Ligand code: HEC
């Protein structure tokens with residue numbers, strides 16, 4: 272062995288397979304906490320955003336905010352953490368990565384790395400990037416589609432809609448990466464005999480005694496906290512400033528007594544944003560044939576007032592998810608909200624028995640399940656199915 276080969280390389284790797292083992296501290300507590308909290312947030316995010324969906328959206332948002340914090344933390348800790356948590360100890364060149372992949376492909380024991388190995392490090396950077404994109408696009412969906420959160424004033428519905436596509440595509444990518452990550456860890460454990468999962472819990476790794484160690488710099492938590500505050504301060508201020516903007520898609524609705532009394536007689540008065548001005552006008556001209564009922568008003572003046580109100584606050588004046596989606600009607604039923612493709616799609620998985628509940632009764636009784644139907648927002652967090660026995 273030459274002198275040079277004895278010197279630890281910058282990544283602390285070793286291809287010498289010695290049987291003698293030595294325990295070494297690799298992952299400091301903050302890095303381990305980061306790793307497992309992130310796992311928990313991804314699982315919670317997946318369950319609340321995909322599996323249980325809508326009515327757990329509040330928890331989903333919190334998982335997102337915690338993830339943003341974790342990402343900022345990890346990048347900072349990548350500068351000031353203890354040796355093997357530092358990004359520079361696992362930034363590899365493409366040659367390194369290809370070399371390691373080739374080694375893995377032989378399915379024979381491979382070089383030991385104390386910290387992240389080259390493919391593992393690629394995964395770390397990839398995951399940080401993908402998670403960053405998922406949380407940022409999520410914030411944009413929240414602001415654009417739901418008119419909530421710091422971007423409610425800045426993001427239009429169209430921006431939110433585009434962000435939703437990005438959010439979903441990156442979640443698919445994330446799932447693929449997690450599968451690859453777990454597969455990679457499993458393979459690496461088989462080929463090196465190292466207990467990688469255990470080391471991410473205890474912080475210690477058992478490695479061949481002659482694996483060269485790095486300089487082993489200590490963590491600098493105070494510097495890390497200062498830098499994190501320095502980053503989060505301005506970012507937080509910008510988000511706070513944006514959050515003071517009024518939600519871009521919502522209109523200041525002036526309640527109208529005539530509308531509420533006359534059109535709230537047989538069913539709840541629907542929010543004016545739910546149909547376009549065009550649909551409302553058509554409906555108002557055809558009240559004697561109103562879904563099998565005669566809803567003709569006593570006098571012309573009342574009809575004119577209601578038409579004016581619905582035209583002033585019709586769907587085309589809003590930029591909410593509901594206004595954008597419900598305004599696309601079934602041409603054969605131009606003023607039936609529950610016949611729009613979006614309504615049907617959103618409610619096709621809702622248990623049909625829910626519509627028969629005493630407090631609901633009929634599918635067009637939006638307020639039976641959507642507590643915020645008066646605002647026209649129809650937020651996921653405000654969906655509450657009444658808990659009572661069937662009629
Ligand atoms: C005489 C009772 C009656 C009055 C008054 C009435 N409606 Fe209706 N309306 C109905 C019935 C019945 C239906 C069909 C059942 C349902 O969907 O609730 C309906 C359905 C609707 C729908 C479609 C709901 C869906 O399923 O998508 C809209 C929109 C609507 N009404 C608006 C109005 C407006 C606006 C007024 C006031 C001008 C009004 N209604 C007055 C009885 C009435």
Ligand code: HEC
Pocket residue numbers: 324325545592593608609617618620621625626631633634635636637638639640641649650651654656
């Ligand atoms: C029986 C309860 C019930 C009734 C009645 C009901 N909904 Fe819903 N609605 C739900 C549930 C549950 C969801 C979530 C479905 C999902 O995506 O899993 C939902 C989803 C929605 C969404 C999508 C929310 C989002 O951000 O993804 C909109 C908008 C909506 N409903 C509007 C309406 C309107 C308008 C009416 C009345 C014409 C109505 N709903 C009647 C239960 C109901």
